[in-house]
Amino acid sequence: MHWDYTVILALLGIIVPLLGRRRVQMLLRSPDTKKADRLRLYFSTVISQWALAALILWRAVVHGMTASDLGLAMPKPVLTVFVSAAFSALIIGNQLLSIRMMTERREEARGIMAQLALRIFPQDRSERLIFFFVVVTVAICEELIYRGFLQQFFTQLSGGMVAVGVLVASALFSIAHLYQGKRGLITTYVVGVLFSTVRAWTGTQVPGMLAHFAADLCAGFMLPGRIKAIHEDASSEES
Numbered sequence: 653m654h655w656d657y658t659v660i661l662a663l664l665g666i667i668v669p670l671l672g673r674r675r676v677q678m679l680l681r682s683p684d685t686k687k688a689d690r691l692r693l694y695f696s697t698v699i700s701q702w703a704l705a706a707l708i709l710w711r712a713v714v715h716g717m718t719a720s721d722l723g724l725a726m727p728k729p730v731l732t733v734f735v736s737a738a739f740s741a742l743i744i745g746n747q748l749l750s751i752r753m754m755t756e757r758r759e760e761a762r763g764i765m766a767q768l769a770l771r772i773f774p775q776d777r778s779e780r781l782i783f784f785f786v787v788v789t790v791a792i793c794e795e796l797i798y799r800g801f802l803q804q805f806f807t808q809l810s811g812g813m814v815a816v817g818v819l820v821a822s823a824l825f826s827i828a829h830l831y832q833g834k835r836g837l838i839t840t841y842v843v844g845v846l847f848s849t850v851r852a853w854t855g856t857q858v859p860g861m862l863a864h865f866a867a868d869l870c871a872g873f874m875l876p877g878r879i880k881a882i883h884e885d886a887s888s889e890e891s
Contacts, residue, residue, distance in 0.1 A: 791865035
């Protein structure tokens, strides 16, 4: 295996998860975040994700991976259009259901993901505008890294076994979300397998990128208001 691939795997499998968990722990220790804190987080996320994706794509191309290998081509346009629409609808529906379940259960609204949502998701119109570009960045870069480079790398490493690429890439995608705890790791792994399977079936990243964008945008725009409303209702009842 190329030395730079070893570095990339260590970065994605160890450094990124640990840094992500450390950042989340710092956010959760603070009583609240201010607008400047959220904007700083947004800009740092955009810069770091594009830098990491650019580095990985550069080394992948140097070692012979093509646009098709990385899922950047569209070999089945008609299938891609139908799958993109259906997959995005499925993921949005699941996200809305998850938001509803979280907001109907008060213990969920006080959990780690709800508390994190209140600290990092946008609170006003200007933040939502910038957050939109954060979501675009995350949808493109994470799909390129995990469903593009990693899935193809492990498929090639296993002698063309697509299932190996799907399962191992999904495991690393799950580990990247270490900050979500055991339940989050399992959920993220299942989601990763689903996204990787769609990418393998269609041969393109388009459905995954669109669904990823839709899910994150939905959560970012809807969750903060819903969680705040629950907290306000609970405070009213207690008083």
